[in-house]
Amino acid sequence: MEFLSLIGRLFQSGVGNLASYLAAHVLLCLLPAFYIAGAMTALIPKETVTRFLGRSTPKFISYPASAAAGFLLAVCSCTVIPLFAGIYKKGAGLGPAITFLFIAPAINILALVYTGGVIGMDLAIARLLLSLTFGIGIGIIMALIFRREDKEHDKATDALFAGQAAMRRAAVIFLLVLVALLVAGTFQFDFLKQAYAQIELPLSGAQPFQDFLYRLVPFDPARGEEGVTAQGALLIGMLVLIGLTSWKGVEKIHEGFNAWTWISTALVGLTLLVASLGVMPHTGGLTIAFTGKFFGVLLSVIFLGWMIKAVLTEDETRDFLWESWKFVKQIFPLLIVGVFAVGIIRMLIRPEWIEAVAGQNSVVGNVVGVIFGVFMYFPTLVEVPIAQMFLSLGMHRGPLLAYLISDPELSLQSILITAAIIGKLKAWVYVGWVALFSTLAGLIYGAWVDGTSIGVVFLYLVSFLAVLAGILWFVNNRQGRVVEHGASVH
Amino acid sequence: MLTVKILGSGCPNCKKVESIAKLAAQTMGMEAEFVKVTDYSEIMKYPILSTPGLVINEKVVCAGRIPNQAEVTTWLANAEMEAA
Numbered sequence: 001m002e003f004l005s006l007i008g009r010l011f012q013s014g015v016g017n018l019a020s021y022l023a024a025h026v027l028l029c030l031l032p033a034f035y036i037a038g039a040m041t042a043l044i045p046k047e048t049v050t051r052f053l054g055r056s057t058p059k060f061i062s063y064p065a066s067a068a069a070g071f072l073l074a075v076c077s078c079t080v081i082p083l084f085a086g087i088y089k090k091g092a093g094l095g096p097a098i099t100f101l102f103i104a105p106a107i108n109i110l111a112l113v114y115t116g117g118v119i120g121m122d123l124a125i126a127r128l129l130l131s132l133t134f135g136i137g138i139g140i141i142m143a144l145i146f147r148r149e150d151k152e153h154d155k156a157t158d159a160l161f162a163g164q165a166a167m168r169r170a171a172v173i174f175l176l177v178l179v180a181l182l183v184a185g186t187f188q189f190d191f192l193k194q195a196y197a198q199i200e201l202p203l204s205g206a207q208p209f210q211d212f213l214y215r216l217v218p219f220d221p222a223r224g225e226e227g228v229t230a231q232g233a234l235l236i237g238m239l240v241l242i243g244l245t246s247w248k249g250v251e252k253i254h255e256g257f258n259a260w261t262w263i264s265t266a267l268v269g270l271t272l273l274v275a276s277l278g279v280m281p282h283t284g285g286l287t288i289a290f291t292g293k294f295f296g297v298l299l300s301v302i303f304l305g306w307m308i309k310a311v312l313t314e315d316e317t318r319d320f321l322w323e324s325w326k327f328v329k330q331i332f333p334l335l336i337v338g339v340f341a342v343g344i345i346r347m348l349i350r351p352e353w354i355e356a357v358a359g360q361n362s363v364v365g366n367v368v369g370v371i372f373g374v375f376m377y378f379p380t381l382v383e384v385p386i387a388q389m390f391l392s393l394g395m396h397r398g399p400l401l402a403y404l405i406s407d408p409e410l411s412l413q414s415i416l417i418t419a420a421i422i423g424k425l426k427a428w429v430y431v432g433w434v435a436l437f438s439t440l441a442g443l444i445y446g447a448w449v450d451g452t453s454i455g456v457v458f459l460y461l462v463s464f465l466a467v468l469a470g471i472l473w474f475v476n477n478r479q480g481r482v483v484e485h486g487a488s489v490h
Numbered sequence: 491m492l493t494v495k496i497l498g499s500g501c502p503n504c505k506k507v508e509s510i511a512k513l514a515a516q517t518m519g520m521e522a523e524f525v526k527v528t529d530y531s532e533i534m535k536y537p538i539l540s541t542p543g544l545v546i547n548e549k550v551v552c553a554g555r556i557p558n559q560a561e562v563t564t565w566l567a568n569a570e571m572e573a574a
Contacts, residue, residue, distance in 0.1 A: 046554055050539055078501050079540040079554070081530060086539045160537050254506060254556065319555070326502050420531065 010344045016217040017343025018336060019228045021385065022236050027275040028185030028297075029117030031268065033110050034331075036178045037075045038324025040109065043175065043316060045165035046073055050083070053091045054161035063136050066096035070103025070135070076327070080104050085421050090160050094422065095143025098430060099135045101418065105408040106131035110327070114384045115404065117186050119391060126401055126448075130441040137465060138433045144472050146426055170311045177303050184296025185276055192296060195278055195289035206230060206281035230286075231279040238271040250325040253318055261321065265308070269301040331380050338382030346389050354393040361398035361446030366439045369399035373406030374435065383407045398446015406438035440464070492522040492569055497533045497543035497553075504542040506556050511544060514562035520570065547573060 049072060052065035066087065074080045080101070088097035105111075107128050116124035184192060210230045217228045228236075242264055249260030276297040278289030308317055358365035378386060387404050391397070410431060419427035448457045494511055498504030508526065515522045527533055536543060540554035544562070546569045552561070 046539060073540075076501075078498065078503060078542065082533065082541055083539045085530075085534045086537075089534070090537070160539065254510065254558070315558075322556070329502065417530065421534070 010347055012218070013347045014340040014343035016228075017346070017385075018340045019217055019232070019236065021339045022232070022239060022336075027235055027239075027271065028293075029113055029182065030110075031272060032178060032182040032185060033113035034327050035268075035320075035324050036113075036175070036182065037110050037327050038322075039171075039175050039178055039320050040072060041075050041323040042319035043171040044072055044167055046079075046083075047163040047165040048167055049073055050086075050091075050161050051164055053087050053096060055091060055093070057092060059092075059095075062092040062096045063099055063139060066092070066100040066139065067103045067132055067135055070100045071107055071109070074100070074104035075109060076323075081417060081421075084418075086160055088422060093143065094146055094149075094426070095139040097139075097422075098142045099139030101430075102135035102138055102409065102434065103131060105414075106135065106405060108380070108408070110331070111381060111384065111408065113182065113186075114381055115387075118384050118388050119400075121187075122449075123397060123401060123404070123445075126441075126445045127404060130401075130445065131405060133461070133465075134437040134441060137468070138430070138437060141433060141468070141472065142426070142430060144475075145429065168316075170307070171316065174304070174307050174312065177300055177307070181272070181297060181300035181304065184293060184300060185272065189292075192292040195291050196295070198278075198287055198289040200285060200287055202285040203281075204285060206286040207283050209233075210281045229279070230281055231274070231277070235271060235275055238267065238274065242267050242271060246325055246328070250321050253322050253325075257314075257318070265321070266305075269305060272297050272301060334379035335381050335385075338378060339385045342382075342385045342389050346393070349389075349393060351393045354390060354395050358390075358395045358399040361396045361443065361450055363439070363443065365396060365399040366402040366442035366446070369395075369401075369403035369442055370406040370435050370438045373403045373438070374410045374431075376407065377411040377413065378407065380408070396446055397449045398442045400442075401445045402438050402442025405441050406435065409434050409438065492520070492547055492566065492573065493525065494522050494566075495525045495527050495543075495545040495548075497527045497536060497538065497545060498541035499528055499530065499533075501541065503556055507542045507544055507552075510557065510559055511562050514559050514566060517559070518563060518566060520566055522566070 049065060049069045052061055053069065054062075057065070069083065074083065084097050084101050087100055088094055091097070112124050112128060115127060213228045213230060213233055245260050245264035245267055249258055249262070249264045252258075253261060273294065276291065276294040278287075278291050278294075280287045280289070308320075312320070357368050373383075383404060387400055390403070391400055415427055415431055418430065422430075444457055444460060447460070448454065494515070496504055496508045496511065498507070504526075508524070512524060533541065533543070536545060536550050538550055538553035542556070543553040544551050544557065544565075546565055549569070551557075551565045557565075
């Protein structure tokens with residue numbers, strides 16, 4: 001009997017976690033994020049960035065360009081591996097290729113937005129900045145370590161990188177408005193949170209319905225759990241409808257638009273609007289507050305709708321809707337399973353364990369975070385709810401960042417593919433550097449969280465990079481002299 | 491007969507390209523052999539920077555996006571003229 005009740009409790013915890021995630025976090029951050037990812041894939045021509053990745057481009061341009069490519073072009077794995085191999089074999093060489101490989105999963109737009117929405121903007125920004133710095137750093141280090149082989153690497157033509165294309169101005173504006181939608185919906189600015197108008201609906205059923213939901217999905221705020229609100233329940237229903245209508249309208253979009261395409265797109269806008277309202281049930285009925293958030297979302301949705309109808313070409317709209325839907329279809333089912341599983345696991349882990357291992361910003365804590373990240377492979381985005389679980393169980397934010405950087409970066413599958421392209425030795429050296437830098441990222445960020453001033457943290461970072469550069473310069477110089485010496489003997 | 495290769499690891503976009511290419515050939519009443527290339531080391535032999543790639547008679551005609559049926563029809567017709 002006891003066993004059965006445990007199973008029941010676990011199941012309830014899983015469902016509760018899932019429901020509160022769908023209702024609270026998914027909408028205003030993930031829905032726009034999926035659309036941004038779709039727009040980036042569909043509307044940014046790859047040539048705008050790849051033309052800076054050729055062999056003849058100066059290094060100080062090709063490294064930042066690889067970082068930009070990792071961020072802008074590599075939302076989907078369809079691009080990561082071919083582009084990585086292309087840069088390595090026919091383009092700017094090993095260094096920029098490694099930078100690209102590092103950046104692509106680390107600051108993938110979906111993961112970044114989701115981290116910001118679920119865990120906090122500070123962690124998302126730390127993830128962004130440290131990944132950029134270290135991505136370029138690891139690229140330069142790898143290029144120096146293996147520079148001889150890299151020089152021998154084929155002197156093939158730059159033709160692959162010669163293509164030029166510009167992004168249409170309308171597409172740029174479209175992307176920016178999508179970003180504005182995300183900002184309006186998720187950022188916690190005061191003018192967005194403030195209510196400018198409110199109405200009262202005399203719905204006497206609202207409060208009992210809310211109580212019923214809280215009983216159905218019990219939660220304990222002390223453990224970092226959240227309940228499902230009446231608004232949340234409505235939103236989950238709308239999400240299901242979006243899924244169904246998109247299946248009818250977007251799955252076969254290459255055969256032409258149909259009525260379902262527009263119904264599902266309109267439904268997305270409507271759902272975002274409902275999600276941005278402030279809804280407070282009370283005994284007399286329901287108070288609906290129109291916050292700054294609501295007006296921001298309303299403006300963005302209207303503008304986007306107008307652009308889709310009047311400004312984007314049919315091809316652009318089709319590609320945009322298809323790519324966004326493709327991401328949802330690929331990632332969302334796994335995310336749902338992942339969140340459900342996290343809800344169950346949360347019941348089984350004792351906070352004391354986490355507290356003991358990674359409760360402090362220690363070297364051990366950060367190393368454990370990285371090792372866990374390397375050996376556990378979670379599908380895209382699932383690392384975020386897992387990180388949030390650790391956080392609520394008492395993990396320090398430093399080791400948490402170390403885990404968040406290393407997890408999408410290093411998985412057995414990605415190491416094997418990398419090894420197939422650049423060779424085993426290079427691949428494992430790369431893995432070593434990523435592990436080291438992830439640990440370091442955690443330590444630095446953790447020190448900042450613990451109150452070290454930003455100036456001192458910056459000093460740590462700069463002095464570490466300086467030492468590293470010094471060592472590499474020294475090694476480089478000595479080898480250079482040996483080579484020169486050898487040459488003069490002959 | 492033309493050889494049409496679809497390069498890609500089996501992502502949704504590759505399947506779309508395959509179905510569009512097959513439809514184009516069918517509509518034209520053209521006979522073609524369709525080959526799916528999923529092995530990355532094979533794919534890397536072609537000069538493409540992102541999948542899906544569409545290759546007609548060993549020539550890359552399109553990569554990194556889903557072409558429409560009219561485009562594929564043109565490429566198939568061109569390839570047949572060259573082959574003849």
